[in-house]
Structure formats: C-alpha cells, structure tokens
Amino acid sequence: MANSKLKYYFPLGLIICIVLDGTLSSLYAQYFFTSSLSIESRLTLLWLVMAIFYGEVDRLMLWAFIAGVIFDMYYTGILGIFMVIFPLIVYLNREVYRFFTSNFIVVLLIYLIDVTLVTAVAYWANSLIGLTTTGSADFVVQTLGPSLAYNLAVFSLLFIPVKNFFEKYSSR
Template structure:
C-alpha cells in the first residue's frame, strides 16, 4: 500500500504551476530548435497530475486540475475553457483506470500515452468545435499528435522512475 505524503496538499499546487511554465518553455524551445511545421507539445503537467492521483484524494485533484487548467488556458491559449474542462475529466479517468490497473512502470507509461492522446484529441476537437482553428485529420495526426507523442514518450521514459519515487508509487 502506498503511504500518503502529508506535505503534498500544500506543495502540489506550486509544483503544478511551475511544471505548467516548464511545459511551455519545453514546447517553445523545441519549436525554435527545429524549423519544421510541427507542434511538439510537452505534457509534463499531465504527467504530474497522473502521478498525483496516487497520493491525493479525488475531489482535491479534480479541483486543482480545473484551476491549473484555467491558468493554462489564460496563459497559453487566451481562450478559457479548453484545459479547464479537459484536465478534470482526464483526472477522473485516471482515478477510474488506476482503481482497476496496478501501477507498474509499464502500465504507467502506457496509460500516460493514452492520456496524452486523449488530451490532444480533446483540445483539437474543442478548438475545431468552437471554430478557433481549422485543421484536417491528417494534419492533426502528422503535425500535432505524432510529434507530441514522441516528445512525451521520451519525457515519461526519462521521468517515470524518479516520479514513482517522488510520489511513492509501489507496484
């Protein structure tokens, strides 16, 4: 059984905010590094939210994911509602999944890939639905989803073991 860390309720909001900012810098740096018309989106915030599900209660994390989603929307998109809606929904899906799946390194990595895909598809769906962008399915898969998955698979492969220790996730 995982022992809950007593200081997490106080430190996680700050960690989420800092990770949100780091996400933006990683994405911007990669876009500046390559001169290709692709959208590499870092999802460290989603990764930290996923690991936080092992330590925090559902109401706490759903509320904070909504608040950080609101900040994310206002800081990166200038459109309120996309991450405000998607992050709490995905956090609820994370809780549902990890009630039935043992969090081994392999299942955590696979789960993260699924959650990144859901978040990316959800963002594009909402952006297209509200006519904030026009894109084709082929463009989305080739220029957004594939590079985003590649970047996030590298990030989770590097960070899964340290984050399992930080969040006290045992098999």
C-alpha cells in the same frame, strides 16, 4: 495528505509543470514547431497522472480544475478546453486506477492515452471555433504522433524521480 509536506509540494510542482510546458515550447520552438510538425508538451498532465497513481493528494479534481483554468488563461486565452479536460482526465484515471496495478508500463500506456485524448480534444475544440484549419490526417501525422513520441520520452526520463517524489511525500 492532511499533515504531509505534499500539500505544499504538490501545488508547487503543478505550477512548475504548467510553466515548464510553455517554457520548453518557447525555448525549443525551432524544433517543436516547424512546417511539418508541432510538438505539445504535457508535463502538467504527467504531474496529475502520477499524483493519481503514486500520490495521496486531497482535492485532486479541484487542483486539476485550477491547473486547467491557469493553462487556459495563460496559454490559450480561451477558458474551457483545459479547465474541463484536466478534471475529466483525473476522473477517468481514478476510475481506471482500480482495475490496474501501478507499474511503469500501465501508467505509461494510460498517460499516452491521456495525451492522445487531451491533444485530440484541444484540436477538435480549436477546429470548432476556427482557430485551426488543419485536416484530421495532418493533425495525426504532424501533431499527435510527434507529441506522443516527445511525451513518451519525457515520461521515461521523469517516471522514477516523480514516482519517488510522490511515494516519499505521500502516506500511502
């Protein structure tokens, strides 16, 4: 990424994704958050996963950490959950990347596993500190399931444009 435009575009895209995660949740709050469901947008995670599989980004772990700190400070007010989980996801995906080819189905399944992991860890951490009292079964039905469905749809819509973006601006 040394001389590519990606070193400028990647952080910009990351910031846009962080902002869009909250903006979409705010704009569509009446649909995303009801008494029976809670949908969590994971565009930031999508951006990081696509960077692993299709981009050539220097210091991606650092960018994941920075994204996690911003996400924690702005959306949760508690430092720790996302600043740890985003770099962990990047590390785990890089390890898994070596064993698979980069195609729609593989990246989709890995992304859905990542969404599950991030959502479950955030739930667990919030339960631990008393920010939520929702039971595990309710969490799966009301938050995890709808979040997976929403993020599946978003991934399907954005896969080709984001893949083309990373391939165009990376020197791979």
